[in-house]
Structures are given as structure tokens and as C-alpha cells.
Amino acid sequence: MYDVIIIGAGPSGLTCALYCHRAGKKVLIIEKGMVGGQVALTTNIENFPSIKKIDGVNLAIQMYEQVQSLGIEFKFEEVFSCSLKEKIKTVVTNVSSYESKTVYICTGASSRQLNAEGEKKFISKGVSYCATCDGALYKNKDVAIVGGGNTALEDCLYLSNIVNKVYLIHRRDVFRGDDILVKRIHECAKKGKVECIMSSEVVKINGDDKVKEIEVKNKIENKIKKIPVSALFVAVGRKPDTEIFEDLNLSNSGYILTDNKMKTNIEGVFAGGDVRDTILRQIITACADGAIASVSINEYLSK
Numbered sequence: 001m002y003d004v005i006i007i008g009a010g011p012s013g014l015t016c017a018l019y020c021h022r023a024g025k026k027v028l029i030i031e032k033g034m035v036g037g038q039v040a041l042t043t044n045i046e047n048f049p050s051i052k053k054i055d056g057v058n059l060a061i062q063m064y065e066q067v068q069s070l071g072i073e074f075k076f077e078e079v080f081s082c083s084l085k086e087k088i089k090t091v092v093t094n095v096s097s098y099e100s101k102t103v104y105i106c107t108g109a110s111s112r113q114l115n116a117e118g119e120k121k122f123i124s125k126g127v128s129y130c131a132t133c134d135g136a137l138y139k140n141k142d143v144a145i146v147g148g149g150n151t152a153l154e155d156c157l158y159l160s161n162i163v164n165k166v167y168l169i170h171r172r173d174v175f176r177g178d179d180i181l182v183k184r185i186h187e188c189a190k191k192g193k194v195e196c197i198m199s200s201e202v203v204k205i206n207g208d209d210k211v212k213e214i215e216v217k218n219k220i221e222n223k224i225k226k227i228p229v230s231a232l233f234v235a236v237g238r239k240p241d242t243e244i245f246e247d248l249n250l251s252n253s254g255y256i257l258t259d260n261k262m263k264t265n266i267e268g269v270f271a272g273g274d275v276r277d278t279i280l281r282q283i284i285t286a287c288a289d290g291a292i293a294s295v296s297i298n299e300y301l302s303k
């Protein structure tokens, strides 16, 4: 019987484990893939306070080694289902099942992919799913961004302050984002910082060891245009990893709803990091959620 089972060993889960262990709790972390979660997919991190620059794998290893050195238990298994409503929670994996008084869900979220040719090959070599994270790497270069919702428009405006020019590619003939953002995009377009390419899709990404060019197909004219760019940002939505959790209150986009203490609608079940309905999804916010969750977990256990 554990005090807390943490599902996901990304920054949020590792931080929660660290804090719960320091509070004397018996912790189990279950991870289906790599420790560090999305951090391990990142080439350069330059916005984590106190570390000027670090590659994602190294930061993930450092976070993992700190937690592992405390003797916290890890299981490298995939959680398939959970029974959360009872006082004693049961977490079922592909290997076994485990019981705990509380559960912290921090399974993260994954970016939706375009499924364009070359996309997988160039991930972290010019293809990015996070403009806030990677935009600064392309100062004064030409880049492209795909999407037409608020995230794509906000990312486009953010990038236009850093790079030379942004090609904003959208598959429809109008943007789905807020009017105010669309207006700002058109203002940037007038200054030549942004070029909107509507009714079009990126079909292929070319390069050698890095992205050099994209092939964009106009769906109306059925013509392909080649555009030289140093990076392609994909902002076509994110998918929270919540399918296995029943009975939790979710937002319209499928993120777990919590209060500001990371409590979900189920007693003894907490959630944080990228899987949570929140305004910013970064390493620092994921860590902060994990730390706050540990306080709520301790409060709950001491009742």
C-alpha cells in the first residue's frame, strides 16, 4: 500500500515525488516511456531558471537521478486503467496492479502531428511543436507555422518579434482564432513580417540534417510551392493523455479540471502539469504543480 502513486515521470511527477518523499510519504512512480517526459524530446532548454542552457535529455537525467538517489520506487510500466472513486485507489498496469491512498495524475499532453512527409525525421532538427520553447533558436531566420487557431496565431505573433519572416499556413480560407489576433496578424502582414498562406497544407519537409525547405500544396489550385525556411512550427492542437481515466471532470478540450491546489473532482485524486487545464504548459509550471500537489496530498493524508 502506497501513500501516493504518481502516474508519469515527467517534471511534474518527479517534483511531486521529491516533495512527497521529503514529507515522509511512501511513493511509487509509474512511467511508460522515458523519464523526463517531453523534456527528453527537447534539444535546448534556455528558460529554466538557474540553468543558462541545457539539452533536454541531460535535464531529464538530472531530475531523474535526484529522485532515484532518494530511493523512491519506480516501475517502468504502462498504466492501462485506474479505479479511483474508492478510498483505496487501484492502478492497473500492463504488468501488475498497485494500491494507494492517493493518486497524482501527470501524464502530460502530446502535440498533434501534421503527418507530412519528413515531419518525424526533422523533429528537434527544425520541426518544433513549441514556439515559446524553440523560437529564439531562429533569430533573424525565415520560419513557417501551421495552424489557424488561437495558439497558432499567438505563436505567429510571438515568432514575428524574433525571426525575419513567418509564413503562416492554414488549411482553411479563414482563421479560427479570435478577431483581435487575426487583426494583429494582418497588421504584421502589412509590415512584411508575416505572410498568410491560406487554403494550403504542408505536404513535405526537405533538408539534410536540418530543415531547409517545405512543400506547400494549395488545395484549391492543387499546386505545390516550395518555400525555403529554417524551421516549421506545428500548432494544430494538443492532445492530453487522459483516455484511461474515467469519472474525472475534463475541460471541453479534454484537459483535467482541478482547483488551484491540484485537486480533481475525486477525493484523493490530484492532477497537474501539462495534463491539467491551465494557461501555460512549461517545465517550470509542471514542477510547480507537482510541488503544490504534494502539499494537498499531505493535507489529505493527514485528515
Ligand SMILES: Cc1cc2nc3c(=O)[nH]c(=O)nc-3n(C[C@H](O)[C@H](O)[C@H](O)COP(=O)(O)OP(=O)(O)OC[C@H]3O[C@@H](n4cnc5c(N)ncnc54)[C@H](O)[C@@H]3O)c2cc1C
Pocket (backbone or CB within 6 Å): 007, 008, 009, 010, 011, 012, 013, 030, 031, 032, 033, 034, 035, 036, 037, 038, 039, 041, 042, 043, 044, 045, 046, 047, 048, 077, 078, 079, 080, 106, 107, 108, 109, 128, 129, 130, 132, 133, 134, 241, 244, 272, 273, 274, 275, 281, 282, 283, 284, 286
Ligand atoms: C519539443 C518540445 C520542446 C519543449 N521545450 C520546452 C522548453 O524549452 N522549456 C519549457 O519550459 N518547456 C518546454 N516544453 C514543454 C515541457 O516539456 C512540458 O511542459 C513538460 O514536460 C510537462 O511536464 P509534465 O510532467 O506535465 O508532462 P510530460 O513531460 O508530458 O510527462 C508525462 C509523462 O507521463 C508518462 N505517461 C503518460 N501516460 C502514461 C501511462 N498511461 N502510464 C505511465 N506513464 C504515462 C509519459 O510517458 C511522460 O513521461 C517543450 C515541449 C516539447 C514537446
